[in-house]
Amino acid sequence: MTTTPANPTAPIVVTDLQGGYNGQAVIHGCNMEIAAGEIVVIMGGSGSGKSTFLRHLIGLKEPMTGDVQLFGQSLYGVNETKRLQLLKGIGVAFQSGALLSSLTVGQNVALPMIEHTDLDAEMIDIIVRMKLDFVNLLGKEDLLPSELSGGMLKRAAVARAIALDPRLTFMDEPSAGLDPVVAAALDELIIKLRDSLGMSVVVVTHELESAFKIADRIVVLDRGYIIFSGTVDDIKNSDNQRIQNLINRVAEEDDFDPEAHLKRLFGEN
Amino acid sequence: MNAIAQKTADRIARIGLEVIHLVAFIGYAARLLMMSLTLLVRGHAMGQPVRMRHIVSEIITAGIQALPVVILMASTIGVMLSIQGIHSLRIFGAETQVTFGLALSIPREFAPLITGIIVAGRSGSQLTSRVGSMRLNGEIDALTVMGISPIRFVVAPAIIGLIISLPLLVAVANVAAFGAAQLYIEATLGIASEAYWADILSVVTIADLIHCFGKSLLFAVLISLTGIVMGMGVSGGAEVLGKATTSSVVSCIGAIIAADTIFALVL
Numbered sequence: 001m002t003t004t005p006a007n008p009t010a011p012i013v014v015t016d017l018q019g020g021y022n023g024q025a026v027i028h029g030c031n032m033e034i035a036a037g038e039i040v041v042i043m044g045g046s047g048s049g050k051s052t053f054l055r056h057l058i059g060l061k062e063p064m065t066g067d068v069q070l071f072g073q074s075l076y077g078v079n080e081t082k083r084l085q086l087l088k089g090i091g092v093a094f095q096s097g098a099l100l101s102s103l104t105v106g107q108n109v110a111l112p113m114i115e116h117t118d119l120d121a122e123m124i125d126i127i128v129r130m131k132l133d134f135v136n137l138l139g140k141e142d143l144l145p146s147e148l149s150g151g152m153l154k155r156a157a158v159a160r161a162i163a164l165d166p167r168l169t170f171m172d173e174p175s176a177g178l179d180p181v182v183a184a185a186l187d188e189l190i191i192k193l194r195d196s197l198g199m200s201v202v203v204v205t206h207e208l209e210s211a212f213k214i215a216d217r218i219v220v221l222d223r224g225y226i227i228f229s230g231t232v233d234d235i236k237n238s239d240n241q242r243i244q245n246l247i248n249r250v251a252e253e254d255d256f257d258p259e260a261h262l263k264r265l266f267g268e269n
Numbered sequence: 270m271n272a273i274a275q276k277t278a279d280r281i282a283r284i285g286l287e288v289i290h291l292v293a294f295i296g297y298a299a300r301l302l303m304m305s306l307t308l309l310v311r312g313h314a315m316g317q318p319v320r321m322r323h324i325v326s327e328i329i330t331a332g333i334q335a336l337p338v339v340i341l342m343a344s345t346i347g348v349m350l351s352i353q354g355i356h357s358l359r360i361f362g363a364e365t366q367v368t369f370g371l372a373l374s375i376p377r378e379f380a381p382l383i384t385g386i387i388v389a390g391r392s393g394s395q396l397t398s399r400v401g402s403m404r405l406n407g408e409i410d411a412l413t414v415m416g417i418s419p420i421r422f423v424v425a426p427a428i429i430g431l432i433i434s435l436p437l438l439v440a441v442a443n444v445a446a447f448g449a450a451q452l453y454i455e456a457t458l459g460i461a462s463e464a465y466w467a468d469i470l471s472v473v474t475i476a477d478l479i480h481c482f483g484k485s486l487l488f489a490v491l492i493s494l495t496g497i498v499m500g501m502g503v504s505g506g507a508e509v510l511g512k513a514t515t516s517s518v519v520s521c522i523g524a525i526i527a528a529d530t531i532f533a534l535v536l
Contacts, residue, residue, distance in 0.1 A: 058414050080418070081315045088416030098407035112415050160415075 009072070010035060011168040011200045012057065016066035019056045020224075025064060026052045028224045036167065039194050039201045041211040044221035045246060050204050051172070053221060057202065058170055059087050071167070088116050091161030091169040095176060097153035099145040105132070105156050106141030112163045131159040135189060151182035158189065168200045169193065175210045183207070187214050208247060220246065297501075298494040305425035308418065317421045319429070327430025331392040332438060338391075339384055339438050340445045346379050347371070347446030351453045364458060368465055371450050372472035376481040378533070380442040385488035385525045388435055393496040393521035394514050396427055400500025401510040409501075428493040435489035436482050443481070484532050491524040 013033045020026035026049045034040050044050045055061040057068055059075050068075040070086050078086070099108045109128045113119055119127070132138045135155040145153060154174055161169050171190065175183035187210050193199045205211055211218060211232075218235050220228035220243055228235060228243050235247060244250070305319075312318040354367035400423060403409050412419045451465050499517040503510050 060410055060413060081317065084413070084416045084418055085316055086416075087414050090414065092411070092414040094407050094411060096407055098411035100408050100411070101402070101406060111417075115415070115417050 010069075011071060012202070013069040013072075014057065014066070015069070017053075017056055017063050017068065018065045019052060019061060019063040021052075023064075026224050027056065027063075029066070030221075030224075030226050032219060032226065032229070034168070034200050034202060036200055037194055037198045039190060039203065039214050039216045040219060041215040041217070042202065042204045042219045042221060043206060043208075043211055043246065045206065047223075048221045049224040050206075050221055052224075054170065054172055054202075054204050058090065058092050059083055088112075088164070089166055089168070091164070091166040093154065093157040093161040093169070093171045093174060095172040097145065097148075097157040099153065099156055099160065101145050104142050104144055105137065105148065105159075108145070108156065109141075109160045109163050112160065116164060127163070131163055132156075134162070134192075135159045136185070151178045151186075154178065154186065155189070158186075162193065162197070162199070165197060166199070168202070170202045170204070172204050173206075174203060175205065175207050183210060186210075190214050208249075222246075294498060298498045301420065301424055301497060302428065302490065302494060304420050305428050308421040308425050309429060312421055312425075317418045319421045319425045323422070323426035324430050324433070327426045328434050330395070331388065331427075331431050332434025335388060335391055335434070335438060336441065339387055339442050342383050342387060343380060343442035343445035344449035346383055347375065347448070347450035348453045350374065350379065350446075351450040351457075355454075355457060365460065367454060367458075368460070368468040369472050371447065372469045373477075375446045375450075376443055376473055376477045378529075380446055381439050381481055381484045381488065382525070382529055384435065384439045384442045384485065385492070385529075386522055388431070388438065388488070389492050389521035389525055390518055392431060393492045394518045396493060396496030397500040397503075397517035398510060398514045399423075400497050401503030401513050404501065404503050405506070405510060424497055427497060428490065431489040431493040432486060435492075436485045439481060439485040480532070480536055484529065487528055487532075488525050491528060492521045495521045495524055 010033050014030055017030040018025050018028055030053065032040075042050055042053065052061070056063050059068075062076050067077060071089055073086055075083060075086055099105070100111070103111065106125075106128050109131050110124050113124045113127060117124075128141060129138060132141055135158050137152060137155055137159060140148070140152065140156070145156070148156060158169075158171065158174070161171070174186050174190070178186065190201055190203065191214055193201055201214075203211070203214065215232055217229065217231060219226055220235070222242055227240065228238060230238075235243060238244065308315065308317055309319050350371055351367060354370045355364045358364045358366055358370070400409075403419075403423065409419045409423070412422055447469060451462055454460050454465060455462060496517050499513050499520065503513050
């Protein structure tokens, strides 16, 4: 895979990223660039390295080699203070919501504004209500996260992620575990973010239906390698067997070694 | 012979591993303390200000809410020391000298130690469970990606809050212990309160007070750092969090007693 030249106008550029845990690489030589106003869906089966890849993209895990550039600036080639400064420019909605449990929903959405802007309390209140209205949670600002349902938590997390109108938002499994109606509403919401705010959105998911509906581009991760990057039509027409297995939900068997399998069953290695 | 050598090697390796963990723990705690103090002083310039409201909230939780139990325990200790003191000194017919014993032992030893143990039980475990559950729920990660340093938002206020609260609690514990002892001594020996306080004030020196408050500052740092570092180490699930909280109390109290012993031997 060739090295992508750093593009200062792109919200995020990933160059030769290699990362993993305890010196063991899980992500291998990944290159990716996301344009302004683009929805990119990162797909892959369980254990494909999606979550690790996302942690590298959002500044939570230093790569072993390679770099991630946010808005033209290196995320890992700088000190912690500078990195936190860069991260103020993105929004992240975690899979579990990760709202601060000691604060109400409204306080959670207000937090980035209180911490990073000079807006007065009244203005922050108004913006909080606007953001909650955007995700259909208006009127829930005084509830604690523990009083919300799973779908509401995810939407509240989206409201917090977009509190500062970031140019780039990451969403980890936004529709996982939700009923189809709520999942569809979240998909609409992601499209609305791109269309009305011109936001770039990176969505990590394995929900095919959702991916096909929202994606401008799909990136497929497999065993830590980016094996595909293209439009929805491209992926449907791909002749790569592993991609076809992924999108047609075909179970696949790795090279099966009966002897090794028996040994594993008997706990011999 | 080989098996014995292997076992010995394994044991040595295990001890080595424990030592490495301990050094890593101390190193991480020192780093957190340094970063907290740096952010307290230079946070505004670095875009990561430690908020006064967070510190005040910690002072309320760790300090003001601990007042009733500290006053109760310190008063009890004051009365107990008086009972024991009078009982022992009666052998020599010197029970009126009990005030000197109190003045020498309460500020230097009992007030900081009892308060430290109470605060370790309350705040050390509370910090571990709070930080641990924030880690498990991804709240620490969420703060980081919002560009908010978890150290300035969670760690620094807790350390600074306890550094302010614990010496104040120790001051209250001193007053409560001496006050309760005075009531008991007046009732038992008929020593007037003016004479009692005059005796106490003539014996307690500035050095005793420096010893008392120096120790309480050290305890505050030990409790907050132990609680936070053990919380930061939580990963997995609720069971791990429960275990970390329990062992945090034990470690906090252990650290306090070890530091107290070193203080007593050196100073």
